[in-house]
Structure formats: structure tokens, C-alpha cells
Amino acid sequence: MAKINYSDHTDTVEAKIARLQAARESGNTDLALSLAESLKDSLSLEQQQNRQLPKPAIPANEFYRVDTLPKAWANWAEDWSFYKVVELFETVGIGRVREPIEFIAGFRSDHVNDLCREIRVARVVESDGNLREVISQVDDDVRSDKERHCRIIFLADVPMHGRATYLIFFGNPNAELPRYTTDLRTEGEGYGLDVENVHYTAKLSRQMGQLERMTLKRAEGLELFSGGTGHGEPPTIDWSCDYVDEGGLQKLRIRSWAECPNFEVTKGPLAVRVRRWGFPHSPLHPVFAPARMHIDQTYTFYAGQSWFLREGSMDIISDLQIQAMRDDEWVFSGYSFTDPVWIDREGKFHEGQVPREEQDDMWGVGFFHRDSREAFISLRLEHNSSGFDNLNHGGRPILDYPHHGQIWARYPASNTKLESGTSFHQRNAYSIAPYPETGGPEAFESLRHRLLHPIEIQSGDRPRPARPTQSGSLAREGETKATAPLKPTLWRILREVRDEQLYHINANIVDLGYVYDLRVLDGGIVEVLVTMPHRGRPVYQFLVTRGGGRVEEGIRDRLMKLNGVREVIVKFTWNPPWTIHRLTDTGRTELDLD
Numbered sequence: 001m002a003k004i005n006y007s008d009h010t011d012t013v014e015a016k017i018a019r020l021q022a023a024r025e026s027g028n029t030d031l032a033l034s035l036a037e038s039l040k041d042s043l044s045l046e047q048q049q050n051r052q053l054p055k056p057a058i059p060a061n062e063f064y065r066v067d068t069l070p071k072a073w074a075n076w077a078e079d080w081s082f083y084k085v086v087e088l089f090e091t092v093g094i095g096r097v098r099e100p101i102e103f104i105a106g107f108r109s110d111h112v113n114d115l116c117r118e119i120r121v122a123r124v125v126e127s128d129g130n131l132r133e134v135i136s137q138v139d140d141d142v143r144s145d146k147e148r149h150c151r152i153i154f155l156a157d158v159p160m161h162g163r164a165t166y167l168i169f170f171g172n173p174n175a176e177l178p179r180y181t182t183d184l185r186t187e188g189e190g191y192g193l194d195v196e197n198v199h200y201t202a203k204l205s206r207q208m209g210q211l212e213r214m215t216l217k218r219a220e221g222l223e224l225f226s227g228g229t230g231h232g233e234p235p236t237i238d239w240s241c242d243y244v245d246e247g248g249l250q251k252l253r254i255r256s257w258a259e260c261p262n263f264e265v266t267k268g269p270l271a272v273r274v275r276r277w278g279f280p281h282s283p284l285h286p287v288f289a290p291a292r293m294h295i296d297q298t299y300t301f302y303a304g305q306s307w308f309l310r311e312g313s314m315d316i317i318s319d320l321q322i323q324a325m326r327d328d329e330w331v332f333s334g335y336s337f338t339d340p341v342w343i344d345r346e347g348k349f350h351e352g353q354v355p356r357e358e359q360d361d362m363w364g365v366g367f368f369h370r371d372s373r374e375a376f377i378s379l380r381l382e383h384n385s386s387g388f389d390n391l392n393h394g395g396r397p398i399l400d401y402p403h404h405g406q407i408w409a410r411y412p413a414s415n416t417k418l419e420s421g422t423s424f425h426q427r428n429a430y431s432i433a434p435y436p437e438t439g440g441p442e443a444f445e446s447l448r449h450r451l452l453h454p455i456e457i458q459s460g461d462r463p464r465p466a467r468p469t470q471s472g473s474l475a476r477e478g479e480t481k482a483t484a485p486l487k488p489t490l491w492r493i494l495r496e497v498r499d500e501q502l503y504h505i506n507a508n509i510v511d512l513g514y515v516y517d518l519r520v521l522d523g524g525i526v527e528v529l530v531t532m533p534h535r536g537r538p539v540y541q542f543l544v545t546r547g548g549g550r551v552e553e554g555i556r557d558r559l560m561k562l563n564g565v566r567e568v569i570v571k572f573t574w575n576p577p578w579t580i581h582r583l584t585d586t587g588r589t590e591l592d593l594d
Contacts, residue, residue, distance in 0.1 A: 060106030513582025
């Protein structure tokens with residue numbers, strides 16, 4: 001196979017910018033549009049290449065070998081080579097039960113093949129000396145020099161003012177993608193999702209990804225919606241974020257996007273995260289298309305929780321005179337609620353109307369119904385700015401707003417000039433839990449206090465339990481050397497399957513990162529899960545069998561020749577999307593990316 005020079009086969013961002021400028025100056029707008037689209041592709045790749053997660057809470061160089069565990073535990077996890085110790089601490093006197101916890105962990109690249117397949121999390125149950133596997137989710141697998149970093153999510157139990165110990169196992173080439181089942185489910189593609197758990201169904205707009213409706217899963221099945229015709233854009237219950245420009249000419253909204261200009265979606269058994277970002281659009285877009293305020297917004301939905309998160313920023317990249325801006329506005333038609341609630345700066349929860357002197361400094365707002373006890377309450381966790389000193393924390397709940405319904409709208413700044421470099425940030429939790437007949441204020445004060453003080457995380461020392469016991473195995477059928485003797489051969493044969501559209505290099509589907517999972521089922525059935533590098537090539541069958549455009553033998557052709565293989569099933573997924581971080585070291589070398 002030939003060795004390539006990467007720069008011979010693509011163009012840099014700088015080269016495309018120069019060509020775009022030349023095309024525009026020559027009046028060739030069609031070419032400029034094509035170059036702008038190609039420039040965005042290169043910037044997307046650059047974003048992948050430069051992606052860095054926050055500093056790992058659990059560093060790559062802190063690990064132990066599984067054979068150093070007590071014998072009973074080592075036998076249970078014998079098919080994994082390494083583990084890390086995660087110590088969790090509860091510091092504010094609120095016991096945590098199945099609380100979502102997220103952190104970044106680092107791993108040596110030579111210790112893992114695929115973090116999503118290999119990572120398992122187990123809780124140390126001190127009462128009986130057992131290890132108990134817990135459902136986990138791995139997101140954002142990125143390379144960083146000789147390390148791999150990822151985000152690990154699981155639901156943690158930590159007693160009040162206490163600690164809990166969890167072990168992260170990794171380093172098993174036979175591991176298969178875990179198929180955990182929770183109450184969290186999604187339907188739809190891209191950002192236009194229906195997200196469901198045991199408490200609610202949240203419907204995100206298929207047009208622009210804004211939260212459009214919520215159905216509460218209690219006896220009444222209350223549906224929260226915003227009726228009417230919006231302002232020409234589809235109505236949604238979340239009306240944030242937007243601003244009115246100089247002189248009050250127009251309101252520029254992210255809700256006016258015909259489609260999301262940029263988005264990222266991660267989906268798993270414990271969390272669904274939908275991030276969208278770009279410049280808000282004018283009602284007469286693109287006649288007016290200013291690039292002055294950049295808006296970035298993320299929803300996060302968790303398994304088992306009666307609340308979800310929305311966080312984001314509004315960043316000024318060029319001096320901007322505004323009449324008003326809004327960063328937290330919710331509208332509910334149908335008069336589903338009877339009473340307003342709010343939280344003051346000290347975190348005290350109140351029922352009823354907001355006194356005038358408190359209306360510019362509220363840290364939670366919402367509504368409940370005094371008979372059904374249904375509620376929707378915003379718990380404001382963070383609201384700050386840099387480069388702007390007069391941040392307003394208002395947005396009182398209004399029970400009867402003409403032509404809209406029930407509403408609150410926070411205006412962090414009004415009638416002012418915002419200088420380039422100014423930034424506004426917010427992070428809110430939204431609870432749909434029923435409002436208790438007694439103890440309602442205390443319940444929501446406690447929830448907000450808990451969210452403001454998450455479980456503390458640190459790397460721990462090797463556990464030394466007094467009486468370790470264990471039965472069974474961490475490995476599933478097909479994940480051990482004894483039950484998966486075919487696995488090494490299967491992986492070797494898969495490395496012979498090339499993406500033939502890369503004609504003259506060793507572009508095999510393993511080193512290109514197309515293979516997400518490999519399973520050996522009872523009766524000699526092999527199941528392979530693959531992806532494709534981008535949505536312009538959705539016909540994954542091109543990789544499966546010879547013919548129909550494929551010259552060489554594909555996945556099924558080759559694996560069916562092996563003794564012990566009776567059938568080969570190839571499945572396909574877009575989740576998670578392929579990125580350059582899926583490439584192995586060999587793949588990067590073949591593409592001249594090192």
C-alpha cells in the first residue's frame with residue numbers, strides 16, 4: 001500500500017478563506033457559497049482535532065492492576081486488567097440516592113482499545129464486602145497525546161456527610177458494548193428528539209431543537225404547551241434566547257432558525273444532551289444577518305430524575321447596542337396552574353406574588369396548581385456575567401399574561417451598549433415534580449441546595465475491605481477468554497476488510513474506527529455493529545458483502561469462512577457519530593495525521 005501526504009489531498013482553513021475572499025471580490029458568489037460550505041467542513045474537523053475535555057478528575061496515571069484486588073474481587077473482574085478508585089463525598093448533609101454524577105477520567109492509550117466498550121463501574125458495598133456493577137455511560141472519548149479522556153456518568157448513592165467508593169474497570173479487548181436498560185428513551189434523529197423517562201416526555205422542535213412540549217406522566221397526563229402562532233416561528237414552551245437590537249427595530253431569536261446551524265447530541269442510558277449554537281436570526285433573515293451575539297444552549301435530561309438542566313451563554317463578539325435581551329423565558333398556554341412561586345437570593349422558597357423590591361433578584365420561579373399539585377419550577381443555579389456589571393436576575397412569574405398565558409421572562413440587560421468580549425452565562429434546573437400539600441417550600445429548597453452542592457469526587461487509594469466476598473462474574477457471555485476464543489481471530493479478519501473508497505492505503509474498518517462492537521452469540525452467531533464516517537454515506541451494506549459496487553469480500557463474506565461461525569449479522573448505528581478520535585494509531589499513520 002502507498003504512503004500518502006495528507007496535505008496533497010485536502011486544503012487548509014487558511015487556503016479556503018483566501019479563496020473565498022478572492023471569489024467574493026471577483027463577484028463569483030456561487031463559488032464563494034461553495035467555499036463557505038467547504039470551510040465549515042474543515043472547521044468541523046479542526047474542532048474535532050482540537051477538542052479537549054476539562055482536566056481529568058481521575059488522572060490517567062492513577063490506576064491499579066486487577067490482580068492486586070482481594071482474591072474474591074480479582075476473580076470476579078479477572079477479564080479486565082486495570083481499575084481506578086473513585087471516592088465520593090457528601091458535604092452538605094443531604095443523603096444522595098441515585099444522583100447523576102459526571103466526571104472526566106484519563107486512561108493510558110496502551111491500556112485500552114475502546115473506552116465505550118471496555119469501561120465498567122462497580123460500587124463497593126461495605127456492608128457485605130461485595131462489588132456491585134452499576135449502570136454507566138461513557139461519552140466524549142478523545143485522544144490527548146498518549147492518553148485517552150472521556151466523560152463517565154453513573155447514578156451514585158452517598159450517605160449524608162458520608163463517603164462511597166466506586167471502581168472503574170478497563171482493559172478488556174473482549175469486552176462488548178454494555179446494553180444497559182433504564183427508563184430513559186429517545187425517538188427521532190439529530191436534535192429533533194422526543195426524550196422520555198418515568199416522569200415526563202419532552203418534545204424538542206424538529207425545526208430548531210427548542211423544547212416545544214412536555215407531557216407529565218402522572219394521573220392527569222398534563223401536557224405543557226405554548227399555543228398560537230408564535231411570531232411566525234413555531235411556538236415552544238422555552239422561548240429563550242433572543243435580543244431586541246438598536247432602536248427596537250427587530251427581535252433576533254434562535255427560535256427563528258430554519259434548522260440548527262450547529263449542534264451536538266449525545267445519547268445513552270443515563271443522559272441525553274442536546275447542544276445547539278449559532279447567531280440568532282432576524283424575522284427578515286438574511287436581509288439582516290448580524291454576527292454580534294453568539295448564543296450557545298444545552299439541554300441535559302437524565303434517567304430517573306424529575307428535573308432537567310438547561311445551560312448556556314450569550315457572548316458579545318462585536319460591540320452591540322440592545323434595547324433588551326432575554327435568557328430565561330417560558331410560556332404555558334391553557335392556564336394549567338393557579339399559583340406562582342419564587343426563590344429569593346438567600347435560597348428561601350416563597351408562594352404567591354413577588355414583592356416589588358424582590359423582582360430584580362430572584363433565584364427560582366415557577367407555578368403550581370393547588371388542586372392537582374402539578375408544578376413547573378425553575379431552580380436558578382448560576383447566573384453571571386463578565387464585562388457587564390448591572391446583571392438583572394428578574395423574571396417574575398405572571399399567571400395571566402394577555403395573548404400568551406402563564407409566563408416568566410428574565411431580561412439580564414436592557415437599553416445598553418454591550419462591548420465586545422462581554423459574556424452572560426446561566427445554568428438552571430427545571431423541576432416537574434408535584435408540589436407537596438405540606439412541606440413544598442422545604443422540598444424545593446432542598447433540591448436546589450443539593451444541585452448547588454454536587455457530590456465531591458477524587459481519586460482514591462486501593463481498597464482494603466475487611467471481609468471481601470463475591471460471586472459470579474463482571475464479564476458477560478462472550479467477554480471472557482474462555483467464552484470468546486473466536487474474538488481475536490474475528491478482529492484480525494475484520495482488519496482485512498477495507499473501505500475500498502480509499503484506494504491505495506490500508507484503510508481497514510477497524511483502524512478507521514468503523515467497528516463499534518463485536519459479539520459472539522450462542523450457536524456460532526457473530527454480530528458486528530458498524531457506523532459510517534458521515535451521513536453522505538449511509539449505505540453501510542457496502543462494507544458487508546462483495547458486489548453492488550464492492551470489489552473485495554466484505555464483513556460477512558470473510559467472517560462466514562471461519563470455523564465455528566454459523567451466521568453473521570451486521571447492524572448499523574449513527575450513535576455516537578464517527579469522529580477522528582475513532583482512528584487507531586495505525587489508522588492515523590495511514591492517513592498521515594501524526
